[in-house]
Amino acid sequence: MExxxxxxxxDSLDGELATLxxxxxxxxxxxxxxxxxxxxxxxIVSAEPTIGYIHRAFEKLAEHRPFNQITPITDRLNYCSxxxxxxxxxxxVEKLAKIEVPKRAQYMRVIIMELARxxxxxxxxxxxGVDTGALTGFTYMFQERERIYEMYEEVCGTRLTTNIxxxxxxERDFSPAFHQKLKTFLRDFPAKFEEFNKLLERNRIFxxxxxxxxxxxxxRAMAYGFTGPNLRxxxxxxxxxxxxxxxxxxxFDFIIPVGGQGDTYDRFMVRQEEIRQSLRIIHQAYDNxxxxxxxxxxxxxxxxxxxxxxxxxxxxxxxxxxxxxxxxIPKGEVxxxxxAGNGELGFYLVSDGxxxxxxxxxxxxxxxxxQAYPEMIKGSMLSDxxxxxxxxxxxxxxxxx
Amino acid sequence: MTNELLHARxxxxxxxxxxxxEHAYDGMLTVEVSRDRILDFLQFLRDDDDLQFHFLTTLxxxxxxxxPGRELxxxxxxxxxxxxxxxxxxxxxxxxxxxxxxATSLWPAANWMERETFDFFGVLFDGHPHLTRILNVEDMDVxxxxxxYRLEDGTRTDKDDRFFGRDGHxxxxxx
Numbered sequence: 001m002e003x004x005x006x007x008x009x010x011d012s013l014d015g016e017l018a019t020l021x022x023x024x025x026x027x028x029x030x031x032x033x034x035x036x037x038x039x040x041x042x043x044i045v046s047a048e049p050t051i052g053y054i055h056r057a058f059e060k061l062a063e064h065r066p067f068n069q070i071t072p073i074t075d076r077l078n079y080c081s082x083x084x085x086x087x088x089x090x091x092x093v094e095k096l097a098k099i100e101v102p103k104r105a106q107y108m109r110v111i112i113m114e115l116a117r118x119x120x121x122x123x124x125x126x127x128x129g130v131d132t133g134a135l136t137g138f139t140y141m142f143q144e145r146e147r148i149y150e151m152y153e154e155v156c157g158t159r160l161t162t163n164i165x166x167x168x169x170x171e172r173d174f175s176p177a178f179h180q181k182l183k184t185f186l187r188d189f190p191a192k193f194e195e196f197n198k199l200l201e202r203n204r205i206f207x208x209x210x211x212x213x214x215x216x217x218x219x220r221a222m223a224y225g226f227t228g229p230n231l232r233x234x235x236x237x238x239x240x241x242x243x244x245x246x247x248x249x250x251x252f253d254f255i256i257p258v259g260g261q262g263d264t265y266d267r268f269m270v271r272q273e274e275i276r277q278s279l280r281i282i283h284q285a286y287d288n289x290x291x292x293x294x295x296x297x298x299x300x301x302x303x304x305x306x307x308x309x310x311x312x313x314x315x316x317x318x319x320x321x322x323x324x325x326x327x328x329i330p331k332g333e334v335x336x337x338x339x340a341g342n343g344e345l346g347f348y349l350v351s352d353g354x355x356x357x358x359x360x361x362x363x364x365x366x367x368x369x370x371q372a373y374p375e376m377i378k379g380s381m382l383s384d385x386x387x388x389x390x391x392x393x394x395x396x397x398x399x400x401x
Numbered sequence: 402m403t404n405e406l407l408h409a410r411x412x413x414x415x416x417x418x419x420x421x422x423e424h425a426y427d428g429m430l431t432v433e434v435s436r437d438r439i440l441d442f443l444q445f446l447r448d449d450d451d452l453q454f455h456f457l458t459t460l461x462x463x464x465x466x467x468x469p470g471r472e473l474x475x476x477x478x479x480x481x482x483x484x485x486x487x488x489x490x491x492x493x494x495x496x497x498x499x500x501x502x503x504a505t506s507l508w509p510a511a512n513w514m515e516r517e518t519f520d521f522f523g524v525l526f527d528g529h530p531h532l533t534r535i536l537n538v539e540d541m542d543v544x545x546x547x548x549x550y551r552l553e554d555g556t557r558t559d560k561d562d563r564f565f566g567r568d569g570h571x572x573x574x575x576x
Contacts, residue, residue, distance in 0.1 A: 332426025
């Protein structure tokens with residue numbers, strides 16, 4: 001009888017609304033954040049997001065660390081595409097210290113950053129599939145992400161929180177194994193990716209489920225500070241790589257895909273096309289990879305080779321100075337933005353000439369666009385709200401900093 | 402549109418509003434206005450036909466304890482996507498009276514950015530619809546990004562920051 005009474009609950013029939021806690025540890029939220037929903041039956045009347053569950057005080061931490069030690073903090077923002085965060089930070093310091101990075105290092109960065117974008121979008125798009133009930137594509141695409149992580153390992157030794165590259169360039173040149181893995185990836189990935197497309201892009205069930213779910217207009221998206229694929233799904237072609245090119249993005253030929261409705265299907269399709277464009281960029285960067293040094297000649301900021309540290313006095317001195325944060329840095333304020341997986345990732349850095357930043361603010365695209373979520377799901381079904389959240393690619397690390 | 406034209410347009414349309422203006426280290430036009438006129442100024446930047454700074458990129462706080470009467474700052478960065486120009490607007494306020502009008506009426510994006518600034522610096526945004534802490538716990542009674550709060554417990558003796566290159570916020574002069 002108890003079961004029966006559970007099914008015949010009359011919350012909404014009485015005109016009363018039910019309160020539903022979605023999160024903080026609900027498997028469908030893909031991260032630790034809570035939404036207190038007011039439900040009328042299965043319809044959402046209002047939502048109140050609560051965030052901060054994995055807040056780690058990055059901005060305060062950054063005020064207490066030398067510049068090179070801040071890179072591992074940036075790993076933990078959007079941990080689905082850590083290399084973009086790392087390199088965005090390096091470029092910010094290089095802008096402050098007026099370091100010119102050699103062309104080869106810039107192209108190497110582009111290759112790594114675009115691999116990171118592919119892995120970021122693969123996770124997001126395949127998870128949209130999972131939330132619509134299609135687990136298969138996810139299992140295939142995670143194998144491809146694994147191959148990207150193996151390439152990270154060849155470059156920096158780590159996989160998720162990469163700490164890749166250094167201020168002034170890359171930490172080491174691409175190894176022979178990296179070249180081999182990249183060539184294999186570029187050869188095999190497109191076919192597997194198109195197989196994944198065939199499972200979803202024109203799938204009737206998937207389209208019925210995602211078209212019209214969680215839409216937002218271009219005007220509202222801009223007012224809410226949207227950037228990245230979520231903005232482009234609304235039809236606005238804003239991309240930092242084109243608007244303010246960094247790391248030689250102006251050398252490459254690629255298009256910015258845009259959607260029209262700003263709904264879940266458009267967000268999915270924009271990311272799918274961006275993966276293809278990223279592949280184009282990687283091909284161009286790899287085929288035209290310039291010869292030359294892989295880091296700038298800046299002994300004040302770039303750690304000397306380990307062999308030299310053990311055998312040469314000067315190298316040992318520079319090593320010590322960099323590790324202890326005793327290098328001169330200009331005074332000034334700098335804002336630098338890169339196109340991260342989720343949009344404009346900005347670093348606002350104030351330097352007073354000291355060994356740590358005086359102030360470092362991260363513009364985290366997730367944090368800014370997630371506040372539109374209640375508006376986007378109002379009046380929709382609970383199942384659409386979960387789909388909308390996964391298609392926005394809200395990453396808790398980036399959200400909470 | 403360039404920084405010079407932008408500056409000239411502001412001077413022409415809103416004379417005397419700029420307390421200070423400079424080209425910052427990164428080349429962005431950086432201006433300071435008083436808090437009484439900040440909302441009017443932001444609206445002017447957004448709605449003026451020539452300027453069209455329609456996108457609020459960032460809004461955050463900063464703390465300068467050595468500047469009496471203007472300890473706390475709120476920094477807005479706006480972006481005009483048509484002519485691809487950015488501007489940085491600063492407001493400085495005394496720490497005993499940390500009130501600034503809210504920008505949520507201009508951009509809904511300002512909502513959480515202002516809550517974050519309140520959470521970290523204690524800036525009170527007058528007229529904000531829901532000014533509560535956002536990243537820290539609700540019952541916290543300090544504003545942790547203010548400079549007087551150390552990162553670690555100041556009574557600890559096992560870690561002398563001076564030996565680890567971490568002497569708090571005071572920057573070192575290099576010669």
